[in-house]
Amino acid sequence: MEKNKRTGEDNSRRNFIKASATALAGFYFVPRHVIGGPGFIAPSDRLRVAGIGVGGMGAGDVRGVFNSGKADFIALCDVDDVRAKGSVEAHPKAKYYRDYREMLDKEHSNIDAVTVSTPDHMHAVQAMAAMQLGKHVYVQKPLSHDIYEARMLTEAADKYKVVTQMGNQGSSGDGVRQMVEWYNAGLIGEATKVYCWTDRPVWPQGIPWPSETSTPPPTLDWDLWLGSAPYKDYVPNLIPFNWRGWWDYGTGALGDMACHIMEPAFRVLGLGYPESAECSVGSVYVGEFQRGYFPESCPPSSHITLRFKQEGKEDLEFHWMDGGIQPTRPLELGPNEVMGDGGNGVIIEGTKGKMMCGTYGMNPQLLPTSRTQEINVPQTEYRVPGGDRGHYNNWVEACIAGYGSKEYSVLSSPFSVAGPLTESVLMGNLAIRSYDYRVPRNDGSNRFDFPGRGIKLVWDGPNMKVTNFEPANQFVKRTYREGWSL
Template structure:
């Protein structure tokens, strides 16, 4: 099937040309709502994680639900029975002019088209992690959010955790000194990876619109190996363990250390196939001097790989965690986020003189939605807005680029280009199935 490739040039052309050439109208958002007015929210993806995202916004008006899988979304459809239903988000956005904001809880490969389509129509966007399927898409969404001046938030809810934010404040205040190394790990994948394309291709269930589920991805037969959850282990749809968890586990060090873009990325992996991310990987990022912050090495582990327990004085490492090695102390967080411990024996109370500059609430899951909703109504920007989560996603997904390239890559973030391997640049972007261009 013919494809059309999204490029930076095409994006800039399309956002500059007349509205009619895009096939749908640009519309102005409703006037800024007051804090006590309710948003009309449309939810693209209503089953699985989508069910959680809908519930996170249910203090607003759940106006419309869009899902290609009626069985997976049945519980949400039933709970919000008065909401309008759609299978194609393009049809929904074209028809329902009073939508103010959307949540996007689709497989990774459909995040960008749903988000870009929505932002061009001046809809505020809450999008699940990773923000996009490719590095180039992350850059384009970051730029588009600025262009269309909409409120955005990525669904890495730990970003709103009070302890993650306190760790950011303390690290930035220098309590552990200069950090030259960071280590993050996860127990993912908890789905098959390092697999070949499934040969089992039964009939498509009556409750699933398979063509719409594929969306921008190349045409292939339906298989239960993909839907509703295991798509994460296939390159055409997901981003593997790294993409699934990186935007959670990288988040605190990325923020605290003001990492920005790496200069190089090296990947070791086991079991990767043409169709599927590896069974395990270790990814090493090198970051340059950042103002007064020294160069730093950042290492990611998944699939059962972990850093040395010597980094935490021989403690047994849990399934997920973060270690920041400073020249004064080491901060060890035994989870994706949350309260950590200082290997020197210092306690959080010892740093009460360090100002608390970031807002904090106990119910961070709910708070993450509330920050975005407040931003939609004219309040402060949500903290994981696309200016922050876009570059975070770029960093995460560069690990996949290095795996696919099969070698150390040198990165020029300004030019969005791998500089030492021209062929690796093809992994920064992808081709879209005909009829699904954005």
């Protein structure tokens, strides 16, 4: 109750300042920006931010938000003192914490917003804790580790009336908006197929859990790093990057790159929940003619096929490929022209033509590429100032203006958009994990069957449930370690 009271008092204080400023607008006071000189921003128009996870990508997020020129970091939190050092030195006035729960408890009355830039398995619990205090949130991609978490965060953003943004910067870029305008102008007709691909992973996947354990360094709080994941002894080389390949913490190549690469097609076509998913997974061999079975680890490569209903149109076939697998080159693409950006890309096929882009929706092209320069359509989509580099400022401006404001209406990746996108991304991982689900045979052979292979998983999106293969539903929502919850 005390937390809610203080949060309400803080909101009232900010509303009072805004209301007072409006009431005084008719009087002949010298504006504060004139008093402060060029570029001066009134303190009441600055965003007070706390950062959770401030090393690595988190350091980039802290820098991006601060460089908006309208944000101050009041508190910083990281379980790894070494990784956090750069951000701590850059913001010496910010209080430093290891446990985000302690930080929110002590600082919630001093902050307006929170950035979350931690491993995937901690995104949801940290973002939810901040939103429940009425704080705006910026959360790195993927929005969550599980489909259930993505749905809960999406609903919470609306419930608590906070400004949200996922860290897929390409959604603020000009490229995806150009593609929307081309599609709406009918240049490729009605979409029938989408191909998305990446050369990730660039970290180990499809391997057994390391047998070597050691003592964590004193600069790392290992228990806090594990957070909601099951307890395991510390292993070398998991941090800061290789956790991505393990289901307990990461979401594999899909989670790392699909929110960047699938987003253009989702925005162009206005997609929602898929109606089905199927997959094939690359094999790992250990020893002669033996396929390794490592269910704790994401596979080295995969090909996911999602199908989406399109009202009054042909169903859309949506392909995701990772681990270096790529679709066949379109006939319209010249033999020496680069497909996508080489390692990653998107191709949207329609009834009248095709278009293509690279990661983040960059370098959009109509096919054949000569059409790109020949075609000119009116600009109808809002352009974020600074494009993808304006992604942080897009969020900061909306936080200052408030939920429901004009600035809020032009957010690039609020949870209302990022949530359904993330659910579809994670539906691919659900298919992968169902593919590797095994049951022992009853013939005494010590062998296993894999009933999730060779089938199509039928998905009830609104109810978050696979309707034709019950074992798959265990991957919709994981069980948190005792002491952790949403």
